[in-house]
Amino acid sequence: MADVTFTVDGKQITAPTGTLLIDACRKVGIEIPAFCYYPGLSLQAACRMCLVRIEKIPKLQTACTTPVAEGMIVATETDEIKQARKAMLELVLGNHPLDCPVCDAGGECELQDMTFKYGAAESFHTEMKQHREEQQWSPVVYFDRPRCILCYRCVRVCGEGMDVWALGVQNRGVTSIIAPNKEDHLECEECGACIDICPVGALTSGAYRYKTRPWEMNHVATICTHCGDGCKTTLGLRSVDDGVEIIRGDNRDKSGINGDFLCIKGRYSFDFANHKDRLTKPLVRRPDGNLAPATWEEALDYAGKRLAEVRDTRGGASIGVIGSNRTTNEENYLLQKFARKVLGTNNIDHHRTADYTSFARALAGHQDRAASLRDAGTAPAILLIGNDPTQQHPMLAWNLRTNVRLNRARLYVANHAEIKLLRQARASLAIPQDGYAGLIGYLAGDDSALAGTESSAAFREVIRKEENLLILFGSEYRGRDIDALVNFGLGLPNAKFACLSDYNNSRGAADMGLMPDLLPGYQPVASPAQFADEYGNLPQTGGLDLIAMFDAASRGELGALYVVGSNPVSRYNIAPGALKDTFLVVQDMFLTETAVLADVVLPAANLYEKTGTVTNTYGDLQLVKKAADKAGVRSDFELIVRLADRMGANPKELVSYGIGMRADLGQSRGVQSGESDRHAVWLAANHLEPKLSPFDPFAILDEIQRLVPDYQVDRLALLAGNDERTVPPLVHIDNASSKTRSDGVLPAQDTLFTSGTLGRYSSILDEVMESRETKSAGAAATTSLDVST
């Protein structure tokens, strides 16, 4: 679009035609206050805080609704404008309660900030304060009516942003109020967006309200531990007796890949960390058959000794390892290295929720075909086949809705279910549940592959005309179907793909080689190349996958099993007796169905309590930073290293630390006093920062970046908190062996309010599920009453 040039406060500014004055000013650092304006939402012009003077226009104008024009001359901070803004504030404050000392928003309230800036300290109005009791609308959302300044941000973000439309405005004038959709309560997606977008403390969250003052928290930005989208969430922390507790999650700085968005899980479901059943002491099975607390020394010694025994007497092939899809890349990498190098086994797997191996194979050799999560927000056209992003990939769903709303992206949906995103779809196709493979055949031109109709023909027609199509597919596609899908897509100009899986680091688990037949970077175990140089001796025949390990166990052929952050017994419905002859070591936060069967249970830290990297389902690599802490638990990384040490392995061969023992800190005084900082940055950028501890995950990240070509991203950008693209593997995955390969995918079928085993320990998710059940049970009860009377 053509640019226009205009002047604001004497400064020449250029911006594209159609830009709103408020945005153009903000872009060059001229702040115009606003309560009701919110980027990306519809315009309201309700608060009049953004008034500016535009030459040749008699009255002050709202910058939030005025598009920039050539030659416009604008003043944003004259005495007249200050007075106008002050007057607006006086009106807002006329009946505003004096709640600041107890209000959740105190200290980070936009109304406080504006009052501070424009000094509307005297009251010229003698309006009655209208006290109303605070109302609880849902487990998540509370409403404190008198604090509301009627900016309508909440109403718009819920409707336009979330497509939930659960909030409305009732009455008019000074008596207007925000109202929930079920008269006295909310039935919604509980995302909390309305709470965080509220400029004041009118909407507050059940998780955080009245817990602390904002300035008494520390903040650490890290990655959500739940679904495969990997949103950045900034955790608010405070010290408690047994460590550091998380009391808030938000994304107010919008710096992450998720911009404005977080779902209930990213915003509130960190509470599992403080669940009363959290393990904080190692447990060892005693001769009486019971699990009892033990010291770390005892537990690790025992586990290490027994694992070594099994390895030395029965061979590595009689040991199995099951990894996690929520641990970091470094932990996953280390775990497979430990399995292959120390235990000497390829029996390693994890709960797979998507067939990344086939996806990597299908894309091998094609540049720029793997999509980032960001692409879903910018692609001009998207084909979504399978999956239900609103439930399973809330962030992706947000991106798709936003893209459709703001950029008029064309969304095409093919699904067997009535998924919510159909509401944004330009065209859609209902297919039978077993029709996904057929659909691809049909799109590729085979009329017999799907019972076609006129509308399916039209659907195919538009899809095949798309250039720059983004194809998103769920775990309905595996193995050969993925090849067919990718082949079809490669026939369209510039199509990109993304494969949707279920957990935070499902992709990382596959990328890092938690697979019986593949090393990190999908390198076949039979041709270990650089890994052989690095690890020394490696078992070169494929190992057992997860199911086969349990089969072997029930035949008495699995001497030991090491499970890290996974609950396969519940997930795969394993008969508990299957493991009776197997020495079982489990690392977890809770005594899960798997952990209760263990001989040794090691209490582990969760993702919010450690540092490292994770890869979301699109292949965006992001930094995880240690935020919380809990006395008595250790990171999986540390536990793996310690176990290896107890088994007699040299930790230095596992994690290369202590290479340079001295750190040159540069000059600390005088003109060059900033040198040490700059030096540290340079060291970090070149992977040279001193790694002095065997538990330093960056020592392993170095190794990953050295050995796995897809992970060679800009380290500095990663450390700065940016999402970096990994590229699909350049290695060639052998096609012949893949024919017989089972994909082993078991979709998790999580919803907005569940999150595998972890979700069961989150009280907020529990509460939401419960309130929904009782409400619908209540509704059912009243209907049956109606019938009987």
Add this chain to the structure above:
Amino acid sequence: MSVQETIFTSELAARFDKLVTIYPLRRSALVPMLLYAQDEKGYLSDEVITEIAQRIGITELDTRNVISYYSLLRTQPAGRYHVQVCTNISCMLRGANEIFDHCKKTLGIGNKQTTPDGMFSLEEVECIGACSWGPAAQVNYDYYENLTPEELDKVLEKCRASVVQEGKGSQA
């Protein structure tokens, strides 16, 4: 959106079917629909709201938002005769407050209340556009102007009488 079982009379339902088609935006039919529904049902019950929301294709919340904006739309039953006394400035200067007080006294009810027999309800309203002939009141859709307490009593009497009349009529 089609409605299978309507709670309205067939004439009104037919009218509604047409109404939603004549505006460029479907939801423009909302306010007229609410008014007609209120005339037929006396007030906007939950069932009315549900059906109208369905007919327009918006949420019930949205429908309630609009209803709550207009004071002439009500979600509670009013009396058979809804007495609306204007107390805005022109009427007030000509004695509207006395008229309103007189209503309260003779009917024995306050603002926005209904007599126990369901005959009358009372409401203090803003300007009804009869400023030149204030004080003015509106009873259902009929206007009464240049009111005095005595005039008003006559109006109320007439209402009572017409009910008796109607009652007789229906008995005959």
